Amino acid sequence: MYRFLVSLLLIGLSLNAKASSLTIEITQGAEGALPIAVVPFAWRGGGATPPHEVGEIVAADLGRSGRFKPLPTDEMLTQPSRGDEVDFRDWRALNVDNLVIGDVKPNGPGGYLVQFYLYDVFRGEQLTGYSIPTTARDLRATAHHIADIIYEALTGQPGAFATRIAYVTSIRGATGQPEQVALRIADADGYGPQTIVSSKEPIMSPAWSPDGRRIAYVSFENARPSIWVQEVFTGKRERLTSYQGINGAPAWSPDGRYLAMTLSKDGNPDIFVMDVTRRSLRPLTRHRAIDTEPAWSPDGRSLVFTSDRGGGPQIYKVPVNGGKASRVTFEGGYNARASYSPDGRLMGMVTRVDGAYRIATLDPRSRDLRVLSTGRLDESPSFAPNGSMLIYATRVGGKGVLAAVSTDGRVQQRLRLQEGDVREPVWSPYLQNQRSR
Amino acid sequence: MKLKSAGWLLIALASVVFVGCASTGDDSGAAIEDRSGADTTGASAGSAWSGSELEDPNSPLYTKIIYFDFDQSTIRSDFIEVLRAHAAYLISNRSATLMIEGHADERGSREYNIGLGERRANAIRSFLEAEGVPGTQITTISYGEERPAAFGNDEPSWSENRRGVLVYGG
The missing domain is CATH 2.120.10.30 (TolB, C-terminal domain)
Structure with missing residues (x-):
């Protein structure tokens, strides 16, 4: 499976952006939501960090769907961002089924390269992984796409976060x-x-x-x-x-x-x-x-x-x-x-x-x-x-x-x-x- | 097919039925609602009417809001005298024009309520035409539930919102 993730989401909305924002709260979650850990994505550049933290957006999307229960970051024993840093025993101990790690690198002027990996904790296997070029402007859209990919990999249904x-x-x-x-x-x-x-x-x-x-x-x-x-x-x-x-x-x-x-x-x-x-x-x-x-x-x-x-x-x-x-x-x-x-x-x-x-x-x-x-x-x-x-x-x-x-x-x-x-x-x-x- | 309710809405649509249903006798429909864009007083120079009759609190013409029962578009008996007065006024003031706004309460779906509001405006129009008012003097618009007069989410507000509003132009 191969996807282009070219986003037009935020391009050219030349319109009034001064609207008050919507906040979303889950008033009733599903029983049996799947425990998942989304580690904050590491920033591998110098200078200013990216405007949004990708891992946080991914975790929030998955949690909001009611199908997943993301592990709070302060309960994580380690925060790996590379495959070779992952020790599955840490995550089994926390009873999470799946683990998402990733990082963000500079990629040319104004650009970023976002990489992420999704693991099955109990089998100790990588389920999927992508490398996605994006920009500061499209970073949130990229995070929503990552949530879509994870949602589909784990539930079998396409996600609808990048909408x-x-x-x-x-x-x-x-x-x-x-x-x-x-x-x-x-x-x-x-x-x-x-x-x-x-x-x-x-x-x-x-x-x-x-x-x-x-x-x-x-x-x-x-x-x-x-x-x-x-x-x-x-x-x-x-x-x-x-x-x-x-x-x-x-x-x-x-x-x-x-x-x-x-x-x-x-x-x-x-x-x-x-x-x-x-x-x-x-x-x-x-x-x-x-x-x-x-x-x-x-x-x-x-x-x-x-x-x-x-x-x-x-x-x-x-x-x-x-x-x-x-x-x-x-x-x-x-x-x-x-x-x-x-x-x-x-x-x-x-x-x-x-x-x-x-x-x-x-x-x-x-x-x-x-x-x-x-x-x-x-x-x-x-x-x-x-x-x-x-x-x-x-x-x-x-x-x-x-x-x-x-x-x-x-x-x-x-x-x-x-x-x-x-x-x-x-x-x-x-x-x-x-x-x- | 479980057709629970009879076709009373259709009956109401087909003809204006004057149901002598008393009940809701409390009608506080004497207030003029001053809406933006609704020109209720402006008599143009040289027109046959002065506007004064319409503004006389002792005249039935003073009442310009016609209320309806829940889910109904039949003219209530308590508004027949008022509408006859408006019909007589329009007949004797041929340069006067009337815009009838139809409104619904907030319950149910918005576009269906646009339909209900139009049915109410048309019921008023049909009444006036049956009294002899030329159709050319009347226009209608339905706002459905989009322009409530009262903002509560309960029957007192809903009954104020199920209405037709008569807006005169010169």
């Missing part, structure tokens, strides 16, 4: 002053949030393009809702629709060529599909009920959407070329905002349980509905690109915060922003050029 989240923040103005709404993007660990658009009018429904380079969203600027598409790296944006009535719920097709959306230009909300290049529009549903919140199946052959054609809101499925919609959810009086897991096996959605709105997954084949969250006003679930977790919006103490839950329900996290309300989180796809094999 980002987009979300909407709102700071309520003083009496008589308008609210400040912003669409922001941060690394998946909450680091480095940047505002990509802000407004005094509502901003809603951000949606990443499948290549992670564009975001579609709804903005009410100029006192009417429009769907916009903005390039993440340049900030360049274009208004796609501004029809009479609702212009909402944009959803990219898996190939990035089409956007499904909700328009009520013909009198009530229906789902339409727009060819993004040609700007041609075709109706997908036509019903007197509210049809909204379209989401594509991963194979692009069908979409699910929310409709109250049967009374309360429920999830329906329709072929991509139109035709008869079939009902998907049958349990509970309120099911909305569905989206597919990346492998297509599950749908995440909002469901109402005893008057509380919670995040659930549905297995459409078995019809098994699993409620994963515990709040009363939980909404906007979005799958991580590896399907391991769902990020969603909830309320704590009257404040909008983000939370995440593993799809098996065992790990719960909360993401806190210092100021204002946070809502509508959407997890990015794997970002282009970061994960080629």
